[in-house]
Amino acid sequence: MTTTSSASRAAVDTTTAVYVFAVCPRRAAPDLAGVPGQPGGGSVRLLPAGALSAVVQEVPAGEFTEAALHDRLSDREELELCARAHHEVVAAVARSAAVVPLPMATLYLDEGRARQAVIDDAHRFVTALDRIEGHVEWGVKVHVGNGDDAGAGTTSRTGGPPPGEKPASGRAYLDRVRGRRQARENREEAALRIADRVDAGLRGVAVAARRLRLHGPEVTGKHRRQVLNAAYLVEAGRERELRERVEALGREPGFGDGVRVELTGPWVPYSFAEGGAADGHD
Template structure:
């Protein structure tokens, strides 16, 4: 007769957690498995934020995650727990899926990576992640750029005096001039905006651009970056973003901010024991 299996799931690693009070809302954290309360397993001055999951009879986490709906719910749970914690504490997020058979395995893993984890926690201490997505109305931006290219007006006047054959090639030349100038000016605008936001951040990193089916914006995404911002410096960062909106909105730019998040983009740590490690 099969019996239920208990595993220890690890969300992330905290520092200075001896007096930490965990008050995450009670309930079924995972949504698909019975779970116990959040708790901390300490090692030195760091500790792992964990939860006990009781898996259904004869099942294991890898099997559960083969079902896409179950996987989505557990990934959401992983994020919600970390997002709740980061609003109050510095926590180093771990990759989704770090599981151990018992507490001793977690503690041993903390000991084996102690110096690395401590260094990473020091790096993000007192900071949280904010994401900024930049979008551009290409048509509006191209029209603005075209007005600045003096050679275009000269070519347009020349077209009026030419036959259809040469006029065709002159119009193609105008199109190429505009396209080249648009790309050059777009890059300048992006660099200028990034420099302004980066000056308010501890670190910044590039994130993969998203297709319209994901970002849902009516215009093209031209930049997607994450910024590690010190607590207390968020207002200055937001003000810089508002300043960019004022400057660049007339040229077709729009900015969306998301967060605050745990430092997902600035950490790729794992303890081992994950479902993808085998």
């Protein structure tokens, strides 16, 4: 990311910066007509860089200084607008070519610097493009019911008896506490086994996989828990096989009604554009 110097601030409203969305093979000819890119910028186009092309757009420099970006991206609506514009450009390229997305708001002062940056990092880009060409990303999430909510309202947080019930003896109380602890541990182990079974079952279809950071209750809700959030790099054309595998896993004994296996995609392989050929936890 670049910022303008103090000497050029007076002209910042008329200067431009080069926004780089992604990198693709130079032989690629994606249809970028009508793809708007970032609001207020010029046409989205290809910038040749050796054997590669950068997907670029000229944007007003004053709107992409470090301070301006901080203000814009701190606003949720502005953040969503910028992220959606970035993704639409990447997706347009991905419809006809392998593409390595770059982080949002990757900027250079001019075309020459943008071109040289791609050339300097060409080996990494070529390696990533070779890995993902002809493949798409699929997401799989597994949720289980949160058994801790099953008895809500019948016992207190301290493990005491329900209102009106005779207090248990000390030993009975400790046995009940131990029983609840053991039940939680059993549920945890069962949930981890389910996640591992789904993950192992899908790796036979995928050429690479990544287990991503789990979502918390603010996303999943308090009555269910996410035990697997993974991305799989799958050869294009094997979608039916993947779907059938997911459906079969969801019917396996031991999963029960409280287990939900969710498949999403296909997506641009964001998770595998930066070395995702190896397993990882992000």
